[in-house]
Amino acid sequence: MKTREQKDQDIAVLRSEFENVSNALMISFQGLTVEKDWELRKALRDAQLTYRVVKNTLGRRAVEGTALEPLKDHFIGMTGVAYSGSDPVTLAKVLTNFAKDNNKVVFKAGVVDGRAINVKDIEALSKLPSKEELISQLMFVLNSQAQRLAVALNGVSRNLAVVVSEIAKQKEA
Numbered sequence: 529m530k531t532r533e534q535k536d537q538d539i540a541v542l543r544s545e546f547e548n549v550s551n552a553l554m555i556s557f558q559g560l561t562v563e564k565d566w567e568l569r570k571a572l573r574d575a576q577l578t579y580r581v582v583k584n585t586l587g588r589r590a591v592e593g594t595a596l597e598p599l600k601d602h603f604i605g606m607t608g609v610a611y612s613g614s615d616p617v618t619l620a621k622v623l624t625n626f627a628k629d630n631n632k633v634v635f636k637a638g639v640v641d642g643r644a645i646n647v648k649d650i651e652a653l654s655k656l657p658s659k660e661e662l663i664s665q666l667m668f669v670l671n672s673q674a675q676r677l678a679v680a681l682n683g684v685s686r687n688l689a690v691v692v693s694e695i696a697k698q699k700e701a
Contacts (some may be wrong), residue, residue, distance in 0.1 A: 547595075567626070579608060582608070602637040616640045620650050
């Protein structure tokens with residue numbers, strides 16, 4: 529059994545982690561085998577996301593005063609918290625893909641950019657393109673306009689060269 533000091537240290541560690549996070553999803557994993565739990569942890573680690581199994585009373589105290597405070601009332605039963613400081617879409621994608629294959633993983637609640645979201649919104653969030661994909665799409669749109677301008681300007685000089693060449697041919701003849 530942990531002493532009061534050990535519990536206070538655990539709360540301080542959790543709070544320091546949660547202070548730097550604005551995106552988190554809570555799951556229940558009751559009935560999940562150890563092998564599947566390792567698969568979940570590996571998938572989250574590969575995506576550079578953090579996952580913790582949290583004791584409910586410690587979790588409730590640790591989220592107080594942080595961006596994850598809306599999760600306070602959802603620390604019931606077996607609770608795992610996956611979080612990311614910057615990318616909620618990847619977080620939702622990894623957990624949703626794992627939950628599709630493992631019906632023992634159930635979403636409890638979520639916080640995106642410090643705002644609570646519904647469990648139904650997690651599925652919609654997982655279908656959004658990632659930050660890198662959005663940047664790529666934006667760069668394509670910006671680049672396509674520049675390409676069109678370059679082609680149009682190049683076409684004018686090419687057409688001028690063709691006209692001058694045709695006039696030279698006519699004068700020679």
